[in-house]
Amino acid sequence: MSTTEAPTATSREWRLAARPQGWPTTDDFRFVERDLPPLGPGEVRVRNAYLSVDPYMRGRMDDKPSYVPPYELDKAMEGGAVGRVEASRSDDLAEGDLVLHTLGWRDVAQGAAASFRRIDPVPGVPESAYLHVLGMTGLTAYVGLLDVARMEPGDTVFISGAAGAVGSVAGQIARLKGASRVVGSAGSDAKVDLLTSKYGYDAAFNYKSGDVGALLRDAAPDGIDVYFDNVGGDHLEAALAAFNRGGRAAVCGMISAYNTEEPPAAPRNLSELLKKGLTLKGFTVGFYADRMKDFIAEAGQWLAEGSLVYDETVVDGVDNTLQAFLDMMQGANTGKMLVRVS
Known part of the structure; x- marks a missing residue:
């Protein structure tokens, strides 16, 4: 001392x-x-x-x-x-x-x-x-996909806010864990290019360039199985429409509503939950602090191999x-x- x-x-x-x-x-x-x-x-x-x-x-x-x-x-x-x-x-x-x-x-x-x-x-x-990438942000992506949304090999995964700190890691983990297709949204053409050229996304779209629902249908024509939600609002509504039966969403953030003075309206198509047997689960990373050791072991190896970038x-x-x-x-x-x- x-x-x-x-x-x-x-x-x-x-x-x-x-x-x-x-x-x-x-x-x-x-x-x-x-x-x-x-x-x-x-x-x-x-x-x-x-x-x-x-x-x-x-x-x-x-x-x-x-x-x-x-x-x-x-x-x-x-x-x-x-x-x-x-x-x-x-x-x-x-x-x-x-x-x-x-x-x-x-x-x-x-x-x-x-x-x-x-x-x-x-x-x-x-x-x-x-x-x-080796802290709470990376852990958020890791547990959101694997523990909350229960992603399985072969799933089609959609991630909103995909070029952000959590989304950029989540897309790579989805790919490393065997997703068949990884789709992301971002707020500029430059970020969209980065998602596909660096982060391993199969497809991505600029949500400012058109209707999010239509853009998602084009990027994931066979629907989605997992949605990692960082945005809420129109992105959540689009994901509900695009979900296949039994789809799962990990609701991590709703940045679209953080600065609104009035509570936003709920997605207009919540009936999709019933028709498709969907699961929406919110979480904060503090619920999963016990997973940090497993995450560091796996993510540290990915970093050393060069398969996880940031x-x-x-x-x-x-x-x-x-x-x-x-x-x-x-x-x-x-x-x-x-x-x-x-």
């Missing part, structure tokens, strides 16, 4: 100043610098290297019951982060340890050592990867975290949206 620490320590951090109404704006946030107290027994101080911004964070900005507590007003916001321990008063973590934690949206994090998980680095894997969109500077989040919500990222702290 080390007790060495800098004579002064500060943290630059983002705080929620007001609950957004519809799309968040810069007026809803404050960027502040504050002094950190001396480390107490069992505590560590971490210099963050990368921060994660994710769609679920929009829900935490509202004061509504959900699977995670809402952000508190005028308190430091939270999110996934990876960094190095720079001072420790804990026997469990030493200076220089690489750790994963949820005290993001700031450059320096401090707290009980139990709040930080030490990472044993995989050779050749960058630190940022533990926030996506993209990152990296924004520099903790002061640009808010803009990175807003851009991600508008679909500006390819793969995982990250903030490189320094």
Whole structure:
């Protein structure tokens, strides 16, 4: 255990100043610098290297019951982060340890050592990867397909938001697990090209170029067996129409509705559930934390073999975290949206 620490320590951090109404704006946030107290027994101080911004964070900005507590007003916001321990008063973590934690949206994090998980680095894997392809994002794709949607070899799989952090991994896992056809949607022609040229999708379409239902029918003329839903709305309605008998959906996110002020209307064709014997199951990755060990073992091997690839969109500077989040919500990222702290 080390007790060495800098004579002064500060943290630059983002705080929620007001609950957004519809799309968040810069007026809803404050960027502040504050002094950190001396480390107490069992505590560590971490210099963050990368921060994660994710769609679920929009829900935490509202004061509504959900699977995670809402952000508190005028308190430091939270999110996934990876960094190095720079001072420790804990026997469990030493200076220089690489750790994963949820005290993001700031450059320096401090707290009980139990709040930080030490990472044993995989050779050749960058630190940022533990926030996506080898982290919760990758695990989300893995359990969504295999545990929630119960994908089987030979299935036709449709993934919405397919060029995002979760979707880009989910499509590759579907292929690696024996899907007969993998179809994705994305929000630009460039992303559509990336899905088929890099991520192994058999077909993909730009959902902004026409009716989603018609585009999906063209991409999957024999119907779909599994739907990994990151979008909701018209994509969910299109999937219900395209499902074969006994189809299964893993409902991971509904980004199309995150910034609406009124609850969206339900899909107009929910009767497909009855006619086809469909299963729609929502989930959050926290329900499946016990699967992380299996996921890391399998995904680590895929990475080493080069059969699992990824993209990152990296924004520099903790002061640009808010803009990175807003851009991600508008679909500006390819793969995982990250903030490189320094």
